[in-house]
Amino acid sequence: MLTETPLWPELPTPQQSPSSPRARRAAERRTRRGRRRWWVAAAVVLGLGSASGGAYALGLLDPLTGAAATSAAAMDAQAAVAESATLRAQLAGEVESARAVREGPDGRAAKKPERLALDEAVDDARRLVTSLGSVTWSPSGTDVEARALLERVATLRADTGAAVTTLREATRTAVESGRAVRLERALPRLAGAQADLREAAAAGELVYADSAETAAATDRESLRAVLDQAGDLDAQADALLTTADTAQAAAPTRSGPVARGNEVAGLLGRTGKLATAMSAVQARVEEAVAVVLATVPEEALEVEADVAGPAAGAADRDPADGTDAADAGADGGADTAPAGTCPQPDQVWTAENGHLAPSELAAVPFSPSHQVRADVVGGLAELNEAYVAEFGVSMTINSSYRTYAQQESLYDPSSRTAAPPGCSNHGTGLAIDIGGGVQTFGTAQYEWLKANAEAYGWVHPPFAExxxxxxxxxxxxxVHAPNSY
Incomplete structure (x- = not known):
């Protein structure tokens, strides 16, 4: 049998003993190389897994779409969430301020359209506060979600600015409306307090004039002091009522809405304080009158009580003309001078005295509750302007034109103070009684009028010197009046 001979006979491998040093070293090298390959493969696998998991955890890889959100988009989204929280806090504060106004005196007094506009603005702002509170960002958000969030916050930012503007304007308008309404309500109270004080002061002036020889000097001095206070308050009330009339008639844009609102607020505060002060001084006048009357001899007490009576018995008068409904007779009242005659030679009786038509009279500009004849009111107004330039306040008018019935209620034949009806220049619309310091001889106000009034057509008559x-x-x-009073 033939034996095949290989074309490339293998060289014999040298046989080494397994126990030889060389063989052992070769085996160890193979083992070490194998271990290194295994560790490298494991590190690669673990590295890839960690990177992928970290991306998911940081929101940089969408587990569904695989669209990674960039770190810049994520940061912008987080900033937008923080901005929406700031806007929410700001708008919530504006809402609370508006609610406080709405529930306060100005908001409750505001007219219905202004109240409804403020309510609507508050409701709209509250809804926007809720929307701002719903803005959130998830760590797993994508670029698409980040862009949508940024657009939403931009819209909310613009809406918040508009809401704040609307809320502030509605609040300001409600405040202005409420203050105007409150002023309208307060002015009649002031006018009423002024009328009551004037009535008490007029009675006090009569008592003061008639008690010179019967009352204690200290009591009359106390009465004089409180009557002067009443005159000062009356002047302040006249000035305030005139200012209020001007403010109410002015256009809203005359001095700007904020300035006008502050002006009305100032008038409102002064009106309340002045009305309270006038009521207090009225009580003091009545108390001082009672003290003076208490020192008058008994035989003169009836006369003095009649003089002081109108203030206490005003309710018994006819509301149309002020006459005493119980005592007035068909002849127009008792104890009046016969028609065509007056008790003093310097008094002049006229049939039209106390019966002037409304068209013949004009309101005194600086004291609109009083009237004088229309052809002399201009000179009186100019006199007051000069008086204001000198003393800083308007003259205090305590009495002016009187109707026949009003003069009749003041007249007492036992007293020299009030002239009979038909004989007083108050009935002609050409006489006034002035307070505020003028009612006392020798004061700076009295002396100034003595020196300057005639240049404006007004004088102090001889009988009153x-x-x-x-x-x-x-x-x-x-100067056009007869020499009477």
Whole structure:
């Protein structure tokens, strides 16, 4: 049998003993190479797994779409969430301020359209606060979600700015409306307090004039002091009422809405304080009158009580003309001078006295509750302007035109103070009684009028001078009036 001979005979492998040092070293090298390959493969696998898991955890790889959100988009989204929280806090504060106004005196007094506009603005702002509170960002958000979030916050930012503007405007308008309404309500109270104080002061002036020889000097001085206070408050009320009339008639844009609102607020505060002060001084006048009357001899007490009576018995008068409904007779009242005659030679009776038509009279500009004849009111207004330039306040008018019935209610034949109906220059619309310091001889106000009033057509008549038959520093009249009072 033939034996095949290989074309490329293998060289014999040198046989080594397994226990030889060389063989052992070769085996160890093979083992070490195998271990290194295994560790490298394991590290690659673990590295890939960690990177993938980290991406998912950080929101950089969408587990569904695989779209990774960039770190810049994620940061912008987080900033937008923080901004929405800031906007929410700001708008919530504006809402609370508006609610406080709405529930306060100005908001409750505001007219219905302004109240409804403020309510609507508050409701809209509250809804926007809720929307701002719903803005959130998930760590797993994508670029698409980040862009949508940024667009939503941009819209909310613009809406918040508009809501704040609307809320503030509605609040301001409601405040202005409420203050105007409150002022309208407060002014009649002030006018009423002024009327009551004037009535008490007029009675006090009569008592003061008639008690010179019967009352204690200290009591009359106390009465004089409180009557002066009443005159000062009356002047302040006149000035305030005039200012309020001007403010109410002015256009809303005259000085800007904020300035006008502050002006009305100032008037409102002053009106309340002044009305309270006038009521307090009225009580003091009545108390001082009672003290003076208590020192008058009994035989003169009836006369003095009649003089002071109108303030206490006003409710018994006819509301149309002020006459006493119980005592007035068909002849127009008792104890009046016969028609066509007056008790003093310097008094002049006229049939139209106390019966002037409304068209013949005009309101005194600085004291609109009083009237004088229309042809002399201009000079009186100019006199007051000069007086204001000198003393800083308007003159205080305590009495002006009187109707026949009003003069009749004041007249008492036992008293020299009030003239009979038909004989008083108050009935001609050409006489006024002035307070505020003028009602006392020798004061700076009285002396200034003595020196300057005639240039404007007004004088202090001879009968009212200190040496006259009836000294009355407060009585002033037009140069066109008869020499009477």
């Amino acid at each position: 200190p040496s006259g038959r009836n000294p009355e520093p407060w009585h002033w009249q037009s």
